[in-house]
Amino acid sequence: MSEATLIGFAILMDGLVYAAWLFIVAVGLSLIFGVMKILNVAHGSFYAFGAYGAATLVGLYFDAGLPVVGGFAAMLLAAVLIGILLGAILERGLLRWVYGRDEVIVVLVTYAVFLILEDVLRLIWGADSHFAYQPYVALGNVVAGDMIISNYDLALIGLAGLIALTAWWGLNRTRWGKLLVAVIHDREMATALGINVTLVFAITFLIGAVLGAFGGAFTAPKISVTPGLGVEVIVIAFAVVAIGGLGSIPGALVGALIVGLCRAAAVHLFPQGELFVVYAVMALVLAVRPEGLFSRVQARRI
Amino acid sequence: MPDRTLGVLAAVFVAAAIGGFLLPQWALFLSTVAIAKALVVLGLMILWRTGLVSFGQALYYGVGGYAAGLAGRWLGLSDAILLLLLGGAVAAVIAWAVGLLLARYREIFFAMLSLAFSMLLYGLLVNTEALGSTDGVNITQPSFLGYAPGGGALVRSVYLLTIVTGLIAAWLVQIFLRSTIGQLASPIRDNEIRVEYLGVSVRSVIHLEVVIAGALAGFGGVLTALAVGHIDPEMAYWTTSGGFVFVTILAGTGSVIAPFLGALLFELVQSFAMTYTPDIWQLMLGAALLLTILFVPGGLWSLFERRRVGA
Numbered sequence: 001m002s003e004a005t006l007i008g009f010a011i012l013m014d015g016l017v018y019a020a021w022l023f024i025v026a027v028g029l030s031l032i033f034g035v036m037k038i039l040n041v042a043h044g045s046f047y048a049f050g051a052y053g054a055a056t057l058v059g060l061y062f063d064a065g066l067p068v069v070g071g072f073a074a075m076l077l078a079a080v081l082i083g084i085l086l087g088a089i090l091e092r093g094l095l096r097w098v099y100g101r102d103e104v105i106v107v108l109v110t111y112a113v114f115l116i117l118e119d120v121l122r123l124i125w126g127a128d129s130h131f132a133y134q135p136y137v138a139l140g141n142v143v144a145g146d147m148i149i150s151n152y153d154l155a156l157i158g159l160a161g162l163i164a165l166t167a168w169w170g171l172n173r174t175r176w177g178k179l180l181v182a183v184i185h186d187r188e189m190a191t192a193l194g195i196n197v198t199l200v201f202a203i204t205f206l207i208g209a210v211l212g213a214f215g216g217a218f219t220a221p222k223i224s225v226t227p228g229l230g231v232e233v234i235v236i237a238f239a240v241v242a243i244g245g246l247g248s249i250p251g252a253l254v255g256a257l258i259v260g261l262c263r264a265a266a267v268h269l270f271p272q273g274e275l276f277v278v279y280a281v282m283a284l285v286l287a288v289r290p291e292g293l294f295s296r297v298q299a300r301r302i
Numbered sequence: 303m304p305d306r307t308l309g310v311l312a313a314v315f316v317a318a319a320i321g322g323f324l325l326p327q328w329a330l331f332l333s334t335v336a337i338a339k340a341l342v343v344l345g346l347m348i349l350w351r352t353g354l355v356s357f358g359q360a361l362y363y364g365v366g367g368y369a370a371g372l373a374g375r376w377l378g379l380s381d382a383i384l385l386l387l388l389g390g391a392v393a394a395v396i397a398w399a400v401g402l403l404l405a406r407y408r409e410i411f412f413a414m415l416s417l418a419f420s421m422l423l424y425g426l427l428v429n430t431e432a433l434g435s436t437d438g439v440n441i442t443q444p445s446f447l448g449y450a451p452g453g454g455a456l457v458r459s460v461y462l463l464t465i466v467t468g469l470i471a472a473w474l475v476q477i478f479l480r481s482t483i484g485q486l487a488s489p490i491r492d493n494e495i496r497v498e499y500l501g502v503s504v505r506s507v508i509h510l511e512v513v514i515a516g517a518l519a520g521f522g523g524v525l526t527a528l529a530v531g532h533i534d535p536e537m538a539y540w541t542t543s544g545g546f547v548f549v550t551i552l553a554g555t556g557s558v559i560a561p562f563l564g565a566l567l568f569e570l571v572q573s574f575a576m577t578y579t580p581d582i583w584q585l586m587l588g589a590a591l592l593l594t595i596l597f598v599p600g601g602l603w604s605l606f607e608r609r610r611v612g613a
Contacts, residue, residue, distance in 0.1 A: 104355045104410065108355075275421075283415070286415050
């Protein structure tokens with residue numbers, strides 16, 4: 001392979017892997033915003049808790065010397081448990097009291113929760129790094145020409161695809177999904193037609209929270225899990241959903257691909273611009289399409 | 303209605319100036335940083351009254367700080383007053399440029415786009431070697447119209463410069479809030495389209511507010527840089543912006559004095575919490591923010607107002 005094609009291929013692979021990760025992290029954020037109009041800063045905490053939970057559970061599992069396959073189940077279990085637990089506490093205990101208040105106020109409420117959970121995380125897991133590399137190593141690598149690609153990364157792309165397909169199927173092909181779409185389009189009208197919006201909200205929030213924890217759990221094997229994890233993630237997830245259009249699932253996918261590929265290109269061609277390019281793209285997209293690429297047209301209310 | 307706020311401001315200023323010669327050094331330093339941050343909050347307060355929240359005020363704060371730091375490093379500029387004016391001017395120009403775009407946005411989109419711009423700066427600072435990268439830049443020792451103090455005298459000089467800036471800023475903002483444009487804030491928040499029907503360009507009002515808030519944040523950045531003696535990219539990170547929004551909500555937006563009280567309280571509690579309970583500092587912040595939003599939506603300042611009405 002020539003130098004140029006090699007770099008092109010590397011950008012494509014890295015970009016896709018990064019995009020897959022971004023999509024998994026951002027899709028829950030976008031779903032919650034779409035249905036509930038809540039821009040959930042605490043999504044970063046779901047992610048961080050997911051990562052810590054998975055690291056702990058995977059560690060325990062492999063210390064017990066059990067077969068590798070179960071390690072993935074352990075990660076999944078950690079994400080689901082943490083997502084449901086945190087999501088339920090947050091939605092039932094706090095957010096339902098501020099439904100109907102200004103969107104910006106609700107953002108600040110979730111920001112407060114994020115701050116609280118940051119310290120709770122530190123109190124539970126301490127300031128040390130945690131590792132859960134076993135699942136990453138267990139899957140091994142493939143060699144493609146001059147490049148070594150981790151199978152775990154490929155699996156991540158598969159997982160993102162699976163989540164995207166499930167989300168599409170769930171929203172468009174199930175009764176529940178159609179109710180959800182109705183709520184997304186017009187909350188008042190949906191209530192008037194007898195949809196139990198309270199229940200829809202609660203379940204949506206749980207799904208979103210589980211997805212956030214999912215993102216953390218499946219990232220844990222790739223990184224060292226340290227405090228401050230959520231702070232970086234939430235802001236880049238914002239960029240993804242803002243580019244795609246808040247509340248749009250296809251938007252989250254396209255946003256993730258754009259950010260993923262741009263960042264990968266920057267890393268390979270212009271390393272200094274790695275962080276810069278993400279937000280430059282975001283500013284550019286918002287300048288042209290203020291509500292993101294996949295925004296819905298909204299009626300102006302006087 | 304006579305404006306009592308200006309009188310109160312003048313009285314507080316005189317007390318603060320006398321305090322500059324009585325208070326210990328740590329208190330002066332703490333107050334300097336608090337007042338510098340209060341300037342940023344003052345700008346956020348103007349936006350908040352119009353119904354806008356900027357989650358990217360750290361952009362102008364960082365620009366101010368870096369303008370001061372780099373002017374010292376590259377141009378050999380050391381006069382604190384010049385640095386202050388320079389930082390505020392650069393921040394205002396950038397706010398004007400960003401405002402061209404930002405003024406078209408409302409609510410969550412305004413918050414997100416300002417966040418994007420501040421993260422742009424952060425990305426630039428972190429990855430650019432010439433700008434000090436993650437280590438940041440040291441501030442050259444400032445002078446004041448030829449007077450170049452050191453040690454305790456320097457701390458006091460920066461403090462005095464800060465309270466003078468604070469007084470002038472609060473004074474001007476108070477005049478702005480009582481002007482016709484300033485009075486448009488809450489009508490715009492309540493119903494922008496009706497304001498447009500009255501023949502006002504809401505976009506230019508918001509643009510102006512963005513520039514004012516940007517300049518104030520720039521001044522705050524310069525003063526913080528002078529007080530701390532060092533700047534780093536953390537100044538432009540989103541958590542810094544979040545902190546400013548936090549103080550705005552906590553303090554309330556009822557008066558130009560509120561940001562100063564809020565920022566002082568915040569710095570005091572922070573410095574004690576950092577010493578005694580560093581592990582749960584953010585937890586306390588979050589809890590305070592939640593309690594404020596849920597039970598004192600007007601911020602701490604509204605408690606004063608209620609009492610005054612009752613008396």
